[in-house]
Amino acid sequence: MTKELLSQYTLNDMIVQYWIDPSSHQVGLLLVPANLAAKVDTDKEYVIDPLIQVKLVGDDYPGGFAQGRTMRNSQSVKDFRYEKQYVIEDEQSSRIITVLRNEKNLVMEHMLSYCTGFEACEVNTTIINKGIGEVHLEMLSSFSLGGITPFEKGDTPFTLMIHRLRSKWSNEGRLDTRSAEDLQLEPSWSRHGVHSERFGQVGSLPVRGFFPFVAIEDTKRNVIWAVQLAHSGSWQMEIYRQDDALSVSGGLADREFGHWDMILRPNEELTSPSAYLTVVEGDIDRATQRLTSMHGKSLTQLPKVEEDLPIIFNEYFTTMGVPSHENILLLSNKLKGKGITYLVIDAGWYAEEGKGWEDNIGDWNISPELFPQGLEAATQDIRKCGMIPGIWFELETCAPSAEAYSWTEHLLQRDGIPINSGKRRFWNFMDPFVIEYLSDKVIAFLRKYGFGYLKIDYNETIGIGCDGFESLGEGLRQQLTAFQAFLQKIRDELPELVIENCSSGGHRLEPSMMGLTSLASFSDAHEELEIPIIAANLHRAILPRQSQIWAVLRKEDSKKRLIYSMVNTFLGRVCLTGEIYDLDKEQWNVVDEGINFYRRISAIIKEGLSYRYGPVINSYRHPEGWQAMLRVRSDQLEALVVFHTFGGHLPEQIDVQVSIDKKYEIEAIYAEDHKDITLHEGVLSYKIKGDFHAAAVLLRSIQANTHIADHNQI
Known part of the structure; x- marks a missing residue:
């Protein structure tokens, strides 16, 4: 030894x-x-x-x-x-x-x-x-x-x-x-x-x-x-x-x-x-x-539009897979002036009569029924309303109703048989035909219709690997290397394109994919009560500035629920969706206030350090307890505290020591009742009113030094 x-x-x-x-x-x-x-x-x-x-x-x-x-x-x-x-x-x-x-x-x-x-x-x-x-x-x-x-x-x-x-x-x-x-x-x-x-x-x-x-x-x-x-x-x-x-x-x-x-x-x-x-x-x-x-x-080569972490609106939970020129026009006008930067057309724009959209992935032909004037008219409507149009692709796969699903010579195989995973087959990115085909169907398409945002989804796994190399595992490695090369090709040809990394939500939240994209879908827990727990977890795995968090807005949402949904997104990037046509004026005031609050805290989300307070949350589906996330901006001039309560036994008040020597003062609050939140001698206190409440507090520095207290772990 x-x-x-x-x-x-x-x-x-x-x-x-x-x-x-x-x-x-x-x-x-x-x-x-x-x-x-x-x-x-x-x-x-x-x-x-x-x-x-x-x-x-x-x-x-x-x-x-x-x-x-x-x-x-x-x-x-x-x-x-x-x-x-x-x-x-x-x-x-x-x-x-x-x-x-x-x-x-x-x-x-x-x-x-x-x-x-x-x-x-x-x-x-x-x-x-x-x-x-x-x-x-x-x-x-x-x-x-x-x-x-x-x-x-x-x-x-x-x-x-x-x-x-x-x-x-x-x-x-x-x-x-x-x-x-x-x-x-x-x-x-x-x-x-x-x-x-x-x-x-x-x-x-x-x-x-x-x-x-x-x-x-x-x-x-x-x-x-x-x-x-x-x-x-x-x-x-x-x-x-x-x-x-x-x-x-x-x-x-x-x-x-x-x-x-x-x-x-x-x-x-x-x-x-x-x-x-x-x-x-x-x-x-x-x-x-x-x-x-x-x-x-x-992230140094990201499009300039990403600098201030703009807000996304994804229409999926508005149209539920049936986007059309008519509803995109309505959405564009409804969202005009709301502070939204990207309006993303999600799955379904390629649906063919008799095939639907879930099983028709791979051919990528614009639906003439949904978009009789083509997509150019829809993207122009979006831009006229001051937003950047986005589009959804699951470009690595094919589904059973698509003609491409039968092109087995261009798809991955194992033991000489096309790999069928659920309702997916997989393109062979080592095949020049596939690169040419997708260059036309994706890159040329994005350029032709003026899309500035691409959501790349991926909803199955190749598994242990594919034929063509010394081992199945080497086949998998080569395929994923080739796909990332194609992703880089998209970036090279469309340098101002914002790319979202989505894989049934969060299945690809690792550094090599995050390094090729602007942001990622944090999870598919679209409107669940556990959203803030997952979003807080991900501060340990990816940068919050790249963590896109859903806020699904429903017409039956109370003020309490709307605030809960909006505060969730303050743990990363705001992505709005839902029944926005049906929200009344009071509901929209809550959402607008949340949008304005996010704009004030985006610099903290972009650059900072995060600290979690609260007990361990055992069940995510039936969460009990509470959590508070403190995020301090890198220059320490500002800090953000995000509170969430869940079910079970709760204390009367949550106390978070954000500093000593009165370093911070309260700059802004987003909550049901501002009186529930006080700051005294460096301790921020939130008086709890019940389960599944949320609040966010922006703090501004009044002194030079900072001190982060000990805190509990997730």
């Missing part, structure tokens, strides 16, 4: 340490908060966790009862030796490249990148075949982080907690926290058997079961290591234990977990998906927001 410090780098408030075993030439990676570097116990007994986890077909599998549970630490890993390390720097970034090589002249480059001013780093792995023969891969990690926890000798019982974000349709981002002991991640008495908690997702819905995220917390030192993967296909994470230190790795789902293997021919290379890594003294909210801040690097 001999190890030596190979190198060390300071990145903002983090220190990156590379440790090497002089006998095996294995290199490991350790991250620590800079002000705790002196507390690292260099005598802690553990085997260095290799920097890269890889497995080649034909090499020995790992021992310790591991096969079938993990492919980590196989003979392939042991055969790679440290060769060199070098750093590439410029004014804005640093890249630390560590090179490993085996006797077959297979080279692995581990690159850790850091951009000035950020609180996390990006890691990926490139494997290059510089030999003379083919290499058959069946595992490759993006990252591997070991030595946890480095601040104490031994196996540190009752110290390590594992945080994950569970997810399913309309129930996204639930925090799952368990001890290492609960997950049987204690070493055995002899240190022989190994255990890996391997989890992830298989298919083309990357946020299904879990988000591609994990965090490990040292509760004694109040330190959290957190990681997020940027990948839209099958992925895995592994928390691994054999000795006194815990390790965590992740990347492409391997052959055992994700049906993936591939052949690397001479002079070919493969780069893994990126992983974002951070370490911080603090809680889970602080750690996750350090990761999501990395998403901001991809």
Whole structure:
């Protein structure tokens, strides 16, 4: 267990340490908060966790009862030796490249990148075949982080907690926290058997079961290591234990977990998906927001119209899948002057007589019955009323009533049979015909009719993969790479187009898809009581400025319900829909007030940090308790507090400590009764009137410094 410090780098408030075993030439990676570097116990007994986890077909599998549970630490890993390390720097970034090589002249480059001013780093792995023969891969990690926890000798019982974000349709981002002991991640008495908690997702819905995220917390030192993967296909994470230190790795789902293997021919290379890594003294909210801040690097090229986080109106819950020129004209005039920027025509515009719209996806012919004057007349009406027209596509799939559904030579297959998933088949994006077809049906269409907003939906999964490559998993990886290239083609040809990432709501809320789009549908919990719970969860996974939240307005809605719906959207981006023709003047006053309030808080949503207060919410469908979200703008000049009450036993009053020394004063309130809210000596109080109420408060700074109180976790 001999190890030596190979190198060390300071990145903002983090220190990156590379440790090497002089006998095996294995290199490991350790991250620590800079002000705790002196507390690292260099005598802690553990085997260095290799920097890269890889497995080649034909090499020995790992021992310790591991096969079938993990492919980590196989003979392939042991055969790679440290060769060199070098750093590439410029004014804005640093890249630390560590090179490993085996006797077959297979080279692995581990690159850790850091951009000035950020609180996390990006890691990926490139494997290059510089030999003379083919290499058959069946595992490759993006990252591997070991030595946890480095601040104490031994196996540190009752110290390590594992945080994950569970997810399913309309129930996204639930925090799952368990001890290492609960997950049987204690070493055995002899240190022989190994255990890996391997989890992830298989298919083309990357946020299904879990988000591609994990965090490990040292509760004694109040330190959290957190990681997020940027990948839209099958992925895995592994928390691994054999000795006194815990390790965590992740990347492409391997052959055992994700049906993936591939052949690397001479002079070919493969780069893994990126992983974002951070370490911080603090809680889970602080750690996750350090990761999501990395998403901001991809948002510098967004259309200018997105700068002030404008409001969307999506007509789906107004027309219920039957948009027409007539009702779009009525909508446009009704919404004129309401502060709406985008009016989106959702599913149904292509419905053909006798086919409907749900089963007619793929041909994309404008319905002559619904739009007898064509779509150009409808988009002109929208623009005349001061809004940007938007349109819905589910462009990756075909449905049974569409002619395209029968074009099997252009669709994905498994075992030579078209993949049927529910009522969906999938285009083959490796096929030039498909690219040409969709370039005409989507890109040329958007340009011809002057659409400025594209909602891309995706309502099924390809599953384990498709034919055409060495493995089904490699087929899936290639397909999703090709689709993202087509998405980039749309961006390149229509740079001012705003693109919404939707996948039955929130099934694609991962960094690679978020980086190619302006915003995303947060969930399909369209008008459910749990909306604010899910919306708050997602502050840990995506940027609130990209989280589009539904407010479905109904004619029977009371003032209480309308405020609840509007306040939900203040946890992200406002997306309105519903029975707006039938709202009376009093109801519209409530909505208009909410729109005006959102305009005042959009800068806080765009740039800031979030803190959650309140008890754990156990049932989302039948929520009990309350929550408050405090979001402080990056420059600390303003803050927003969003209150929600649910069912069950409630306190008489909710108190949120927003500061000390009277830093803030109340600037504006959006609530049923402003008298319910008071601010005294840095404590904002909300007098509860009953269940399922909501309120929002804008605070303005009156002093220079800020202080965020301790708070409960979700």
